[in-house]
Amino acid sequence: LGGHRGAEALTVGRQQATPPPVPGPVPVPAAGDGGTAERSGGDELSEPLRQLNGLIGLRGVKQEVTALINLIKMSQVRLQMGLPMPPMSRHLVFAGPPGTGKTTVARLYGSVLKELGILSKGHMVEAARADLVGQYIGSTAIKTTELVTKALGGVLFIDEAYTLSSGSGGSGPDFGQEAIDALMKMMEDHRDELVVIVAGYSELMEQFLASNPGMASRFTRTIEFPNYSVGELVTITSNLVSKHYYELTDDAVDALTAYFTRVPRNATFGNGRVARKLFEALINNQASRLAANPPTKDNELNRLTAADVEPELALLEDLPVEPGEQPDAATDPTGAINAARSWKRICGLVGGQRVKEAAGQTLLRLCEGRNRRRGPGRTGNVLIGGAAGSGRSEYARLYTACLSELGLVPVGQLVRVSTRRELAPQWPGQAASLVAAVLDDAAGGVLQLDYADDGSGVAPEIAEALVAQMRSRLGDPVVVLTGEEPALASLRAAVPEVNEVFGQQWSVPEFSTDELAEIVLRHLVRRGHEVPDDVREALPRMAGQLPERTVHAAHQFSLALTRRTGSRTLALADLAAPPPPVGERLGGLAAVG
Structure with missing residues (x-):
């Protein structure tokens, strides 16, 4: 040929x-x-x-x-x-x-x-x-x-x-x-x-x-060829187990996951070879275990349990964890994401499971694209929808931190602007200049735009200017646009080109009563309060009466309890008064994670 x-x-x-x-x-x-x-x-x-x-x-x-x-x-x-x-x-x-x-x-x-x-x-x-x-x-x-x-x-x-x-x-x-x-x-x-x-x-x-x-x-x-993820290594080991007519118990699978999570990913890490070596060790450990305690049932000869993994986990206890042994996003993107402090904070937020999954998939695609020498492009640009006070900005902030921690953007700054303030034009045609200025300020990092449409036509004009300039510099900076769901739906209809430069939309869901109670509890603990069990049990009932199912409303309720009690330890009597009305905004999920 x-x-x-x-x-x-x-x-x-x-x-x-x-x-x-x-x-x-x-x-x-x-x-x-x-x-x-x-x-x-x-x-x-x-x-x-x-x-x-x-x-x-x-x-x-x-x-x-x-x-x-x-x-x-x-x-x-x-x-x-x-x-x-x-x-x-x-x-x-x-x-x-x-x-x-x-x-x-x-x-x-x-x-x-x-x-x-x-x-x-x-x-x-x-x-x-x-x-x-x-x-x-x-x-x-x-x-x-x-x-x-x-x-x-x-x-x-x-x-x-x-x-x-x-x-x-x-x-x-x-x-x-x-x-x-x-x-x-x-x-x-x-x-x-x-x-x-x-x-x-x-x-x-x-x-x-x-x-x-x-x-x-x-x-x-x-x-x-990247390093295998923890889940992939567990699957490789499981396949070897099945191939040789063994089976893993549920606790053995959990132990395997713990092993591959903790095993050092240094320059000599053997990936599939490590999985094969571990399988051979499991067989040896099982043989020693059964020799000491002969099985009473034939199927125990084929069963590998967590006890067979424990000796290998014990060997890892004495291994010091060096900074250079942390997972590298270039060779093990999944491991690097899981090890990132910012990602752990996202995972620790209350609720929003679908947002977390979408964010994780986005980070993984960006890492894999970077490893193939591709820039963020439209993949990194995200629309985040949700009610005001639901934590949209906290997700944007932590997403920015993840991009910086994983080396997906050269500079870790987050520039935040709004269609009602920094980008509001004073005369026709000024929006393009304002947008160009904030894009230059955020270059190398992330631009967060809080989008709100008052019906005057100004917000769509700003969005059109943003899309036009993002096309010529797609991925630098990464752009996160936050707003309420109806406003984002109207934006997509008024400016269809938005879909060309934003790779996806995350929707922050409404919090359940139990989640609101958890937010209140965390906020109280962060402020130094002791919350007895009877107060903890009563919090969901009070959270169900909040005027809004948002983080902001939960924080307002927590602050009201703080003012009401005047002491470190809360009592049931402090919950007697009705929840306060929603007042001044306190910010996103900073007290949740």
Whole structure:
């Protein structure tokens, strides 16, 4: 495929009496899809693609590989129709930590290329520095040539390829460079018969590609393999357990989750290898446990419990947690989000479960996009709807803190403005200048716009100016627009372009009576009060009488109780008076988390 150029491709196309029908593209798995992606019509490519999409996790990897397969497939169709082929390289860089499935994906990639007719065999030959570099002058070129010849018609997979340019391995840097030079020549001589995939840690692979201009020109596509999340590692372990006819008890699953949450994610973390090693340890621990206490039932031989995980958890107790061992958003976005202080504060807020889930998914998509060298774009821009005093601004503030803590924005500032104050124009046409100024002030961080429409037409005018300028600088700054639900609905209708620059809308729900009581309780405790059990039990009844089901109303009630009691310990008598009317706003959820 890669050997055809210009006139040759056109000649081949003209020799076809009738071009073959254009096949449907391979479906790209949807975000979060860990299942299979079926092709219509019983396509013969469905099996390797089904295996690819059946792998645990690796959502971004699946999308990148599937997109490349689509590109190759359409290039074949263009060639058959006599059209010039787009420039492309089938050689790949797999960057990321060990144990993340790079070898498996490389093998499946070769199988797909064989069924596409790109490769004649589709087999995979694995190699490392020792397989390419000789022990004496002249032997390296011979070893490299023999290895590449063995891989012709398939995929040559070189693990830890960066060692070729680092001079490690005991053979000296010149021998490693000799292997690189020989490999580059063989790749050029057999460009239609060979696919080369080089793999290794992300930073080291960048240095490897920069060490040779010819290398960078041949390996133009890098696919990042992230660390597995805690849930994915638990699933991998569970699959190993089932494969060997064991079963996990519920407490064992909880213990596995605790183990993978606490295990250090440093540079040597082995991902799937850690899961396999843990499974072997569970089997050994179960054998020791049953030897000491022989089972009375046969099914106990197949059951793994939390007691079998406890020895491995105990080994983690003595491991100090260093700052450098915290999850890295570049390799373990899920772990990094869960470890972020700002995210923990979001999770600790009362109520709003759907908002929390939406915020978590947004942060995950932003991390994965950044790891594929993509900016926030419209994904980071959010509309937050809810009643006044429901905590919209607190979600915006903590969301901003998360973006900064995870390195998703270069500057962590939050600039907050309102359509009624800072952006209210004094003459026609001024809104554009006001919007441009606040966008510049928030550049590199987050702009929060409190949107309120009084029916005069000014608010939609400000929104139109905002959308127009966001288009040219999408994602810088990230924009969070807050407002009441009816106002946001009117905004979407009046300015449909809003949907083009805001990726989603979060809706802060109304609080239940129990949630309002919890907010009141937390506010009282934060202010130093002691709340006896009888008062705690009575709070839901009083919270149900609040004039608004908002955080603000709960805070007002708490302050009224504080003024009424005049002492540290509250009493039932302090709850006798009716809830006070809603007065001056006190702010969002600052006293809730």
